[in-house]
Amino acid sequence: MKKKSIFLAIIFMLFAGILAGCGADSATGxxxxxxxxxxxxxxxxxxxxxxxxxxxxxxxxxxxxxxxxxxxxxxxxxxxxxxxxxxxxxxxxxxxxxxxxxxxxxxxxxxxxxxxxxGTVVLARKDSGINSVEDLAGKTFITPAVGCTHDVQYETYLEDLGITSERIGGTMKHLTGNAAQYSAMLQAGKIDIAVAPEPWAAQIQLETGAEVVIPWNEISFGExxxxxxxxxxxxxxxxxxxxxxxxxxxxxxxxxxxxxxxxxxxxxxxxxxxxxxxxxxxxxxxxxxxxxxxxxxxxxxxxxxxxxxxxxxLKFLKEKPDFKEFIDLQFISTETASR
CATH class of the missing domain: 3.40.190.10 (Periplasmic binding protein-like II)
Incomplete structure (x- = not known):
């Protein structure tokens, strides 16, 4: 009888725990x-x-x-x-x-x-010897991540000039990092080029004297x-x-x-x-x-x-994607969209 009572008590506690779990707040919902x-x-x-x-x-x-x-x-x-x-x-x-x-x-x-x-601007470190886009070959550039929006814009622009990163057999060296730290990295000489989203591009330009090599409206897909x-x-x-x-x-x-x-x-x-x-x-x-x-x-x-x-x-994607279901604009009214 005692064993049966213990067994029932365990069952009750487990059941209560399940109910408590069902009623508790979930991690995301x-x-x-x-x-x-x-x-x-x-x-x-x-x-x-x-x-x-x-x-x-x-x-x-x-x-x-x-x-x-x-x-x-x-x-x-x-x-x-x-x-x-x-x-x-x-x-x-x-x-x-x-x-x-x-x-x-x-x-x-x-x-x-x-x-x-x-909002994507390419800047060269002051005294880097970079005076035009033709000087970018062999230099070290930084973007927030490999294959990120800014990276693709930059590498697309330069590919038309025959300049590519080491990732695909070229000479440009690529680093990644937090855009808020680009000014310090440029001033320390750790990078030559910052491919920066705003407002960090403007901050770099005004704080370090870095030169804009590729403006936001000239980089690939910029506008x-x-x-x-x-x-x-x-x-x-x-x-x-x-x-x-x-x-x-x-x-x-x-x-x-x-x-x-x-x-x-x-x-x-x-x-x-x-x-x-x-x-x-x-x-x-x-x-x-x-x-x-x-x-x-x-x-x-x-x-x-x-x-x-x-x-x-540029080999960021292994296969050419089909975007039929990627863009879902059913929630936007084109009649009232901002321009």
């Missing part, structure tokens, strides 16, 4: 009894729509009081895509390069809106390619269509606000980047960077295809 949505973005000016939506409470307003909105920042696209694939984040802004690379290898990622264009895109997983779109619709609405509100209120948007950007990186950007840095960026939630599908073709040609 619930918090304090509310639905939880996590938005990811990077601390650079191409990702200002996320910063503005966060500051203005647009996501929270659209998703309602029954949802807790959290934010997570990333230094590169690889970390962002890992977080999206594992469900650590539900949606967010990332460059098209990492999204395409992961999609081509089977990742469940979909583009649901554009966010920005432009047409979405520099950042809003993405989510196909599973999230299929299972939580209403949530995604609200996220896109909040995103569109943020883009409209940026275009209507650039000075206030700059203040929000400076504050958010300082909180995230510990670096306070000077207003003149942000002003210069802002002139090299456009904000829109439209997506140039032809530019994305051309970019992917180049990624394949």
């Amino acid at each position: 619930k918090k304090d009894g509310k639905e939880k949505v996590v938005i990811g973005y990077f601390p650079n000016i191409n990702h200002v729509p996320a910063m503005v939506a966060k500051d203005k409470g647009y996501y929270q307003k659209e998703l309602g009081d029954g949802t807790t909105v959290e934010y997570k920042t990333f230094a590169d696209g690889s970390a962002f895509m890992t977080a999206l694939k594992t469900g650590e984040i539900d949606a967010g802004l990332v460059g098209p390069g990492p999204a395409m690379n992961n999609y081509s290898t089977g990742a469940d990622v979909r583009v649901i809106a554009g966010a920005s264009t432009g 047409t390619l979405p520099a950042s895109i809003l993405v989510a997983s196909g599973k999230m779109i299929d299972n939580n269509k209403e949530t995604i619709d609200k996220i896109v609405k909040a995103h569109k509100e943020a883009v409209d606000f940026i275009n209507a209120n650039p000075e206030e948007a700059k203040e929000i950007t400076i504050k958010d980047i300082e909180i995230t990186t510990g670096q306070e950007l000077a207003k003149e840095v942000v002003d210069l960077a802002w002139d090299r960026i456009g904000f829109t939630y439209e997506v140039d599908q032809e530019a994305i295809q051309a970019f992917s073709d180049s990624s394949y040609a």
Whole structure:
């Protein structure tokens, strides 16, 4: 009888534990009894729509009081895509390069809106002896990650000049790192070339005297390619269509606000980047960077295809991808899209 009582007690505790587990907050779906949505973005000016939506409470307003909105920042696209694939984040802004690379290898990622264009600038270290693009062969350059958006833009531009990286048999040496550290690395002579997203390009130019070798509007795909895109997983779109619709609405509100209120948007950007990186950007840095960026939630599908073709040609992608299901713009009204 005693053994039976112990057995029943164990069964009861196990059953209670299962019930407790079912009622507890999950890692990504619930918090304090509310639905939880996590938005990811990077601390650079191409990702200002996320910063503005966060500051203005647009996501929270659209998703309602029954949802807790959290934010997570990333230094590169690889970390962002890992977080999206594992469900650590539900949606967010990332460059098209990492999204395409992961999609081509089977990742469940979909583009649901554009966010920005432009913002990639190539700068040469002062006294590096680099006076034109022809001098870049054999030099050391840095980008946030191998095959990232900025890397593909840079290597595409130079390939037309017959200059390639060591990765594919050329002479350019490639390093990767956090763009916020590029100024220090240039001044220390660790790199010759910085392929930098804004606002770090403007900061490098103003702080170190580095020369712009390839302007934002001359680098490959500079004016047409979405520099950042809003993405989510196909599973999230299929299972939580209403949530995604609200996220896109909040995103569109943020883009409209940026275009209507650039000075206030700059203040929000400076504050958010300082909180995230510990670096306070000077207003003149942000002003210069802002002139090299456009904000829109439209997506140039032809530019994305051309970019992917180049990624394949540069051997960042093993197979030429089919993007039929990669871009899902059902949540965007083309009649009201920002231009």
